[in-house]
Amino acid sequence: MLGAIGVDSIEALFDEIPDRLLCGTLEAMPTAVSEVDASRLMSARARLDGVPTCFIGAGAYDHYVPAAVWQIAARGEFYSASAPCQAEASQGTLQLLYEFQSMMAALTAMDVSNASLYDGASALAEAVLMAVRINRKSKSRRVLVPKSLHPAYRRVAGNIVRNQGIVLEELPYDPAGGHIDPVLLQQYDGLDITALVIPQPNFFGVLEEADTLVEWARVNGAVTVAVVNPLSLSVLSPPGEWGERGVDICCGDGQPLGAPLSSGGPYFGFLCCRQAFVRHLPGWIVGRTLDVDGKTGFTLTLHARNRRTRRSGAASNICTNQGLMVTAATIHMALMGAEGLSRTAASCHSNTLRLGERLSMLPGVSIRFDRPVFHEQVVTLPVAANGVLRTLAAHNVLGGLDLSRDYPELGNAILCCATERRTAEEIEIFTGRLERAVALQGGAPCRLQPKGW
């Protein structure tokens, strides 16, 4: 091959790089290890972390993923496929994305969906940017974002839209209910508000008065952006049916649809909207069309306003989607069906309620908010949460998320979730451990006396 090129060494192919820039051997880079050694190292590290019993949710949920999902998604033809630039050679990926869009539209009761974004938080940022583009009547670029929305989502949205003159204004939550009290919105009546973000369920697991909020936004000319858990939509009212006309934009994280917890990613974000706004929808979108013989086929479409062809003035820099995660989610939804998803959702919900019941029987432990929840809830402890959680972790139980950093006003509060994977026995173990851990921190006295005392 070197002969064909007309050079005598492979190094000669790099002769356009100025010599003084060459870095030489990178001593700080380790030498190669074999797959056997890599396997030994990775297995040891994996074992170090173990698999504790997880009662943390907070945007990432420990759901069971049927074996078929990843066995099919991991097929080389999906796994190692390039981006579907040549539609004719990517009909598998493209039809699957069309099916994904169809299922997301059905689940959310929205008209259209894109083919996914990075994650739920960045999808919210794109939704906010989209809301500002859609709402031409509004000049203020003020977007109301409730404090009951996931704190990381609020930060991410802020970080991404910060340099475009968009103001994210925090809406407080009701201290008793943990939801947005619609009465609070009256202070904004008649003001120029560009958009209102509505989480459902919110970060605390609490259900918002979605219909009332959507109607307020409609009357006040604000675009509505729903942030939802897709699994919850198998049982809860979908955003496309909130209020009289439904929301304008709906986004969220698709992790509950077949993505393992995997330390926070890869997951995928989804973004759905009304048909009228489809030309403002960022990311890939797949359309059904015909080939020259009149046969049905699928292709990426609507990217005239995307970065692919129109370089200046492109509204979004999104170039790809979360392909493989969407592949898994599509197979997951097809396998589970509406019935399977709603059973999973119901099972998570009843487990979480059961957990709440058991925990709130402990002295000094109570459920923080009095509003209905979906599959996650805030529990108040009689002592500081971090010590208790540390003790539980030492017993291989991740007892929930400590809320003191993001919500110091809630006191000793943790956010707990018991998915369908948690058994009654695990819930009992958690309850027992929590009682002892609280006692250890000098909280309410332990009712169980140690043996032989």
Place this chain on the structure above:
Amino acid sequence: MRKTRAALPELSELQTVQHFTRLSRKNFSVDTALQPLGSCGTRYTPRGADSLAMLPEFLARHPEAPEGHSQGFLACLYDLQEMLRVVTGMQGISLTPAAGAQGEFAGVAMIKAYHAARQEFERDEMLVSAADHGSKQASVVMCGYKVRSIPTKPDGDIDLASLKTMLGRRTAGVMLTIPSGLGVFDRGIEAVAALVHGVGALLHCDGVNLTAILGKVRPGDMGFDVVHLDLHKGFFAPHGGGGPGAGPVGVSASLLPYLPVPIVGLAGDRYSWLCEQERPESIGRLSAFAGNAGVLLRVYVNLLMLGREGITRVAEYATLNANYLLKELMKAGFEAVHPDRRATHEFGVTLRRQVRELEVSSRDISKRLLDYGVDAPATWFPPIFPECLLLKPAETENKETLDRFVGAMKSILKEAETDPDLVKGAPYRLPVRRLDDVRAARDLDLAWKPANG
């Protein structure tokens, strides 16, 4: 509560498995066909890297798991940060951006934060190479900057004289891809860096093509202040039909405080997350948790197995393959975009002559390649060259595959001379024939609707 069940498929497990297996077989992929696609490269992921990144403990790890249950996982990320620091020659790395475009955005946002901290608010322009990827403009606009395009000389290098006249007090930064989107290494890079720094601006590197120079020359040594990597393009993470990607950023000392969070820190022998509290000047987080952790683990295992010898070999074989393919195509009568330059790991071939004489377009030739079982190169990219094919044969392809590709190109050229309609009508052997993109965009059909709805 939901009133009507979502219209999701109702299938048995076998039906689901059969449907998606059938779909997968309609895709071209690295595992099944040569992927010479330039710009948006696709590489083979060793199976070992894949399975070690998916050990059950890693898949089950909750993103909010306490650090006590995360030392194994954090050690992997920390080691990866260090490896990427070494191979890029930068001072610090953040792994968190979810894809190349998000890394690119992070880079621009850090430049913005740097100038803001120095109160240099008059810097409102970002200069971008005309040969660069279209997402740049959007990333720049998202950070509130204006875009100006820097011309390249006919030989593919940046036009220093034009650059000099464009640089000034309003310049915030200059964005280049190295090796460039035209497939050449810019020989004037040191002069570019000196000019840019001379006016107090920063130099931004799109690292999508770093694979071509791994272990040879590093962005840090060339004077770049920030570089972002595309791990699912250049660093062997699976492409997955589009994603998930990962877009780590590396920075020089001047941008260290602004790196996006979270970052993994090491104190003594204990790994920990460094978040907003520990890094108050950070541009913040860009996804809810820590980016696409699963992708990062794959890349880590890959780099472990490649080691310092392996990364250089990747660059050498990729460059060897590209230069060999270029020479063979030139012998076959194809015209190189830069015939007097060394190819890096990709190169452009222009079909201007064939288009003029034979009335077939580069698109027709691409589509005909699909009939030969080869995925098509990028067409019309970079857009400044008409009828250009950008080819990137990965380091893992052997001589026989490359020769087969040349053979296919030769016989398509012959077909174009003798029977141009045959080429214009391609493809014939794929699941669908040429698709009607105009119809897809005009008669939008983005989601399946039930017949009675």
